[in-house]
Amino acid sequence: MNAATSIMRYYxxxxxxxxxxxxxxxxxxxxxSLFLSGKGFNVFAADLPEQIGRMKEEPAAxxxxxxxxxxxxxxxxxxxxxxxSNFVFNIIPDGLEKQLYLRNTVRNxxxxxxxxxxxxxxxxxxxxxxxxxxxxxxxxxxxxYSHDELDRLVNPYGFRRICHYYRHxxxxxxxxxxxxxx
Numbered sequence: 001m002n003a004a005t006s007i008m009r010y011y012x013x014x015x016x017x018x019x020x021x022x023x024x025x026x027x028x029x030x031x032x033s034l035f036l037s038g039k040g041f042n043v044f045a046a047d048l049p050e051q052i053g054r055m056k057e058e059p060a061a062x063x064x065x066x067x068x069x070x071x072x073x074x075x076x077x078x079x080x081x082x083x084x085s086n087f088v089f090n091i092i093p094d095g096l097e098k099q100l101y102l103r104n105t106v107r108n109x110x111x112x113x114x115x116x117x118x119x120x121x122x123x124x125x126x127x128x129x130x131x132x133x134x135x136x137x138x139x140x141x142x143x144x145y146s147h148d149e150l151d152r153l154v155n156p157y158g159f160r161r162i163c164h165y166y167r168h169x170x171x172x173x174x175x176x177x178x179x180x181x182x
Contacts (some may be wrong), residue, residue, distance in 0.1 A: 001031045003031055004118055005118070005172070006118040006170075007036065009172070010174060011039055013174070014081070015040075017114075018081070021041075021079070021082070022083070023044045023080045023105075023108055024044070025073070026046070026047055026070075026091070027045035027055070028051065030045055030058060032084055033045040044067075044068055044080065045064055045066070045067050046073055047070060078108040081109075081114065083108065084116045085105070087118060087119060087120060089143075106177065112176060114174060118170055120169055121146060121170060121171040145171060147171060150173055161175050162174045
């Protein structure tokens, strides 16, 4: 299983910046964690308790720095250089869970550290606007983001976007923590 496109595209960028301690927050099947570990990164994988149970059965998980239940991130300060978030914002509901996710990200990321977010984006980059009477809830808009919408989500937590790109139906953005008031 290959790593996500955003990981393949940016891992050298993070290597060049000596961002070697990584939190894969929403690690799923460990594809990104194991890829980065194989490239010399020190990776912590975090996910829901039931997913952590499945990860523990994966022999290759022993190559990781640790497996962490997402609920534990409220008490940890890992001081990682990079948090990766692949399609997590498309899965977790709006509101309090996203706020908790972002607070935990800031709590465990060093100042000037990086956040790599990959999300599903709307087709054709057409904003959900006057033609949509469901306000971001229609099938073509629900749980999708533009880079501006992603900025509005993460900027209040002290992040500044460095770069972004669109590919097929995905958007990836690299942010840097410039103010850890989150």
